Amino acid sequence: MYLKRKIDKYLLDWKNNSDKKPLIVKGSRQIGKTESILHFGRKYYENLIYINFVEEPVYKTIAEDGYSVSRIIKNISRIDPHKKFTEKNTLLIFDELQEFPEIATTLKFFQIDGRFDVICSGSLLGISYKKIESNSVGYKTDYQMYSLDFEEFLWASGYENDFIEDIFMHMTQMQPFNTAMHKTLSDLFLDYCILGGMPAVVRKYIELGVFGPALETQRQLLDDYREDIRKYADGMDQTRILNVFEHIPPQLAKENKKFQISKVASGARFKDYRGCIEWLKDAGVINLCYCLNSPELPLKGNYDDNKMKIYFADSGLLVAMLDDEAQDHLRSNKNMNIYKGALYENIVGEAFVKSGYQLFYYKKDNSTLEEDFFVRTKQYLVPVEVKSTNGKSKSLRTLIDSDKYTEIKFGIKLIGGNIGNENSIITFPYYCSFLLKRYLLLENM
Numbered sequence: 001m002y003l004k005r006k007i008d009k010y011l012l013d014w015k016n017n018s019d020k021k022p023l024i025v026k027g028s029r030q031i032g033k034t035e036s037i038l039h040f041g042r043k044y045y046e047n048l049i050y051i052n053f054v055e056e057p058v059y060k061t062i063a064e065d066g067y068s069v070s071r072i073i074k075n076i077s078r079i080d081p082h083k084k085f086t087e088k089n090t091l092l093i094f095d096e097l098q099e100f101p102e103i104a105t106t107l108k109f110f111q112i113d114g115r116f117d118v119i120c121s122g123s124l125l126g127i128s129y130k131k132i133e134s135n136s137v138g139y140k141t142d143y144q145m146y147s148l149d150f151e152e153f154l155w156a157s158g159y160e161n162d163f164i165e166d167i168f169m170h171m172t173q174m175q176p177f178n179t180a181m182h183k184t185l186s187d188l189f190l191d192y193c194i195l196g197g198m199p200a201v202v203r204k205y206i207e208l209g210v211f212g213p214a215l216e217t218q219r220q221l222l223d224d225y226r227e228d229i230r231k232y233a234d235g236m237d238q239t240r241i242l243n244v245f246e247h248i249p250p251q252l253a254k255e256n257k258k259f260q261i262s263k264v265a266s267g268a269r270f271k272d273y274r275g276c277i278e279w280l281k282d283a284g285v286i287n288l289c290y291c292l293n294s295p296e297l298p299l300k301g302n303y304d305d306n307k308m309k310i311y312f313a314d315s316g317l318l319v320a321m322l323d324d325e326a327q328d329h330l331r332s333n334k335n336m337n338i339y340k341g342a343l344y345e346n347i348v349g350e351a352f353v354k355s356g357y358q359l360f361y362y363k364k365d366n367s368t369l370e371e372d373f374f375v376r377t378k379q380y381l382v383p384v385e386v387k388s389t390n391g392k393s394k395s396l397r398t399l400i401d402s403d404k405y406t407e408i409k410f411g412i413k414l415i416g417g418n419i420g421n422e423n424s425i426i427t428f429p430y431y432c433s434f435l436l437k438r439y440l441l442l443e444n445m
Contacts, residue, residue: 001207002039003199004155005032007145011040015117020141022107022118024097027145028284028313029123029228030221032199034095036145037119045117046089049076053099060100067106069113087115097122098232108139123228147197147314149354150189150434156202157188164435171432171439176418182429186416189431193347196316215327218320225285225317233279240265241276248286248310249321252342258291258363259310270306277310287311287349289359292374295399297381297407299360299374309361311349318346341388345372348386348414348433355437369395377440381407384436387415393425400424412436 014020025033041048051059062075073085094103097120110118148156151164167185170177177185195201195214198221205214229241243264251259261270280286291307292299312318319327349359352373363370373384385396396411410424420427
């Protein structure tokens with residue numbers, strides 16, 4: 001069963017662009033990159049040439065005679081004479097590019113030549129991307145892919161675009177959802193929180209309708225990530241990277257979710273672990289949320305890169321790392337106990353990243369003033385609060401009412417309840433977070 005993805009439309013638009021450049025699809029392992037690219041290639045091209053540099057290392061020799069298109073094609077044909085090349089109707093896919101980043105040098109020649117379309121991909125491109133970028137700058141297009149967002153999960157669950165448009169209409173018109181629709185969306189969103197967006201996990205759940213096999217798949221993915229750290233973290237302290245990875249859930253469970261290196265190991269110092277955190281980020285495993293120096297624009301350049309919260313890039317992996325008792329309680333009673341705030345904050349941060357936002361938060365020293373996230377519109381800075389219960393929003397109220405923060409005119413609160421708007425605090429259910437950027441792009445924002 002193929003799961004419809006947002007990259008599908010992007011790939012077709014790319015193919016139909018007469019000035020297209022070779023495409024590099026970036027993203028972490030097991031998010032569906034290869035599956036989507038192959039689905040596209042089989043559907044729209046007469047010939048599909050798929051080369052995986054991990055599974056078929058012999059193809060690492062195709063550039064030994066030079067990087068011209070003719071020589072590359074000749075060497076591929078020599079290795080496998082069954083591969084056919086039809087001009088203007090052949091797609092070459094170079095997969096696991098991180099295993100052979102030198103092949104990126106050929107992208108310039110393919111772009112100039114123009115006879116064949118080329119897509120590159122790989123599980124850990126972020127680790128090798130500086131070399132890939134230097135070899136192909138100016139002659140390729142990048143596309144960042146993620147695991148399924150909630151909209152794609154709705155597609156997988158059988159809901160069409162008109163259902164998503166109905167959700168967005170409720171947001172723009174500030175019309176609360178009726179009881180039936182709110183319950184349906186809340187249940188779907190909780191399923192998504194538990195499962196995450198890894199295609200193999202979602203597909204298993206859609207096919208069988210139970211969480212058990214999906215959990216087994218999640219745990220295998222976690223083991224694969226740990227193995228990647230051992231395999232690809234060359235020249236770095238793999239133990240330190242694994243320590244950071246394993247300590248994310250318990251630190252998110254704390255009221256102060258700032259990641260504290262001192263809690264990772266005795267005597268640990270931030271400067272010794274910075275590279276480990278960056279490695280996990282480049283590998284697409286985590287999202288970083290930086291602490292603003294002050295709640296004001298601009299966001300970039302106005303943060304402390306030594307203070308951060310660390311979220312998983314896929315919330316399903318966070319759930320899979322919890323202890324068995326917490327998981328059973330979640331699946332049976334739909335209750336996360338101490339992890340409830342962590343899960344919803346992680347899932348909102350994930351939705352923002354998948355929408356194209358960078359993540360920022362604010363916590364004032366020696367004060368209770370703090371806010372989970374900040375996004376911006378053309379005119380305003382917008383604080384976003386994620387509430388595990390629909391209680392008072394003291395910090396949000398302070399930021400909106402204070403004369404000190406002139407760029408903050410309204411705020412958004414994400415809760416388990418329904419749509420509302422009171423005294424410049426707009427309330428949306430958690431499940432609306434994937435549409436928040438689109439909502440804020442409205443002209444009156």
